[in-house]
Amino acid sequence: MRVGVPKEIKVHEYRVGLTPGAVREYAAAGHEVLVETGAGEGIGASDDVYRKAGAAIAGSAREIFAKSEMIVKVKEPQQSEWTQLRENQILFTYLHLAPDPAQTKGLLASGCTAIAYETVTDAGGHLPLLAPMSEVAGRLAIEAAGAALKRSAGGRGVLLGGVPGVQPALVVVLGGGVVGTQAARMAAGLGAEVTVIDRSIPRLRQLDDMFLGRVRTRFSTIESVEDEVFSADVVIGAVLVPGASAPKLVTRAMLKSMRPGAVLVDVAIDQGGCFETSRPTTHAEPTYEVDGVVHYCVANMPGAVPVTSSQALNNATLPFGLMLADKGFAAALENPHLRNGLNVYRGRITNKAVAESLGLPFSPVESSLAA
Numbered sequence: 001m002r003v004g005v006p007k008e009i010k011v012h013e014y015r016v017g018l019t020p021g022a023v024r025e026y027a028a029a030g031h032e033v034l035v036e037t038g039a040g041e042g043i044g045a046s047d048d049v050y051r052k053a054g055a056a057i058a059g060s061a062r063e064i065f066a067k068s069e070m071i072v073k074v075k076e077p078q079q080s081e082w083t084q085l086r087e088n089q090i091l092f093t094y095l096h097l098a099p100d101p102a103q104t105k106g107l108l109a110s111g112c113t114a115i116a117y118e119t120v121t122d123a124g125g126h127l128p129l130l131a132p133m134s135e136v137a138g139r140l141a142i143e144a145a146g147a148a149l150k151r152s153a154g155g156r157g158v159l160l161g162g163v164p165g166v167q168p169a170l171v172v173v174l175g176g177g178v179v180g181t182q183a184a185r186m187a188a189g190l191g192a193e194v195t196v197i198d199r200s201i202p203r204l205r206q207l208d209d210m211f212l213g214r215v216r217t218r219f220s221t222i223e224s225v226e227d228e229v230f231s232a233d234v235v236i237g238a239v240l241v242p243g244a245s246a247p248k249l250v251t252r253a254m255l256k257s258m259r260p261g262a263v264l265v266d267v268a269i270d271q272g273g274c275f276e277t278s279r280p281t282t283h284a285e286p287t288y289e290v291d292g293v294v295h296y297c298v299a300n301m302p303g304a305v306p307v308t309s310s311q312a313l314n315n316a317t318l319p320f321g322l323m324l325a326d327k328g329f330a331a332a333l334e335n336p337h338l339r340n341g342l343n344v345y346r347g348r349i350t351n352k353a354v355a356e357s358l359g360l361p362f363s364p365v366e367s368s369l370a371a
């Protein structure tokens, strides 16, 4: 199969869909890989490095979209990209369609087959292609919070770990999955006081075992969220209902009862965010303030550390990408985990949570095939 890798065009997005190491694997399996010139700049991989790995270099994104049977990317396609997609072409990337009707409409109109990294599953029911970026974002969330807490940045002027004799920051993590666990680990490691809130009791048990009392756990209710958020210096938003829009756990009204200069980091912003007042921001202008509370809502946090992130992402996507390159769309029918990743097929939405969140019809892929 001919696989195309365009350069990412989202603001300050420096990751790349295939690293040179991944290109070698595709080439070794007999596939042709076409990489847009400069696509690897953000990770320090020149066109020559890609050529040595077995890729051909294309002069433009237009050439990649015109010539490739499968497009492998990192971020959801932007308008100039989705308008170039076509029927019988596979798109393999993050999509985050639930909060993004414009992109959804574009993908439906293109007739392409779109497989979203974030809804591909594994045998344990986890999300193996989301997990590596969630690990990165969870760790970065505490760095972002520490920076935003500084007075010069509009924050409360509190040091995450405090110092001997002075209490540390109170960090509340909403959602104790992959992002939440990594954020809790970083915050605790820096000496902050940390509480994780989740609606899954088995998950709270695991966290309790993992952190040996160093992190407090609480069951998620309106009351527990209010209790914790009102006294927090930092709130990390890390909840996820796979495919669906994030539940809004912190309302605008609640901000008035928060500490002035407290910081909200909404990692879940790519699924619409779990704070009512969140709106997506970029690495160019990551924060804004509402009612005296600093909001950080960057939707592509891992793009800031592209060397680490591209490697981690490719480690996870490689086996699935190779399956698709070997078998084409049939791979998504045969493999139940790739099938869970299938969000759009020839003008229909094939993921139930995505369809429900957007209020659009859901077509199981079987019925789309019959149509």
Ligand SMILES: NC(=O)C1=CN([C@@H]2O[C@H](COP(=O)(O)OP(=O)(O)OC[C@H]3O[C@@H](n4cnc5c(N)ncnc54)[C@H](O)[C@@H]3O)[C@@H](O)[C@H]2O)C=CC1
Pocket: 118, 130, 131, 133, 134, 135, 137, 174, 175, 176, 177, 178, 179, 180, 197, 198, 199, 200, 203, 220, 238, 239, 240, 241, 247, 249, 266, 267, 268, 269, 270, 271, 298, 299, 300, 301, 302
């Ligand atoms: N902004 C960015 O750059 C990035 C954002 N993300 C996003 O971060 C979010 C979290 O991802 P993961 O940690 O991988 O998900 P996960 O599935 O590992 O964890 C989500 C947790 O949220 C909990 N949860 C769901 N509803 C809840 C509620 N009402 N109250 C309390 N807990 C609730 C679940 O029980 C689960 O433990 C996702 O939206 C993901 O797309 C991930 C990577 C990068």
Ligand SMILES: CC(=O)C(=O)O
Pocket: 075, 094, 096, 130, 133, 134, 270, 299, 300, 301, 302, 303
């Ligand atoms: C998960 C995601 O959307 C990202 O890494 O940007």
Ligand SMILES: [Mg+2]
Pocket: 094, 096, 270, 299, 300, 301
């Ligand atoms: Mg994202």
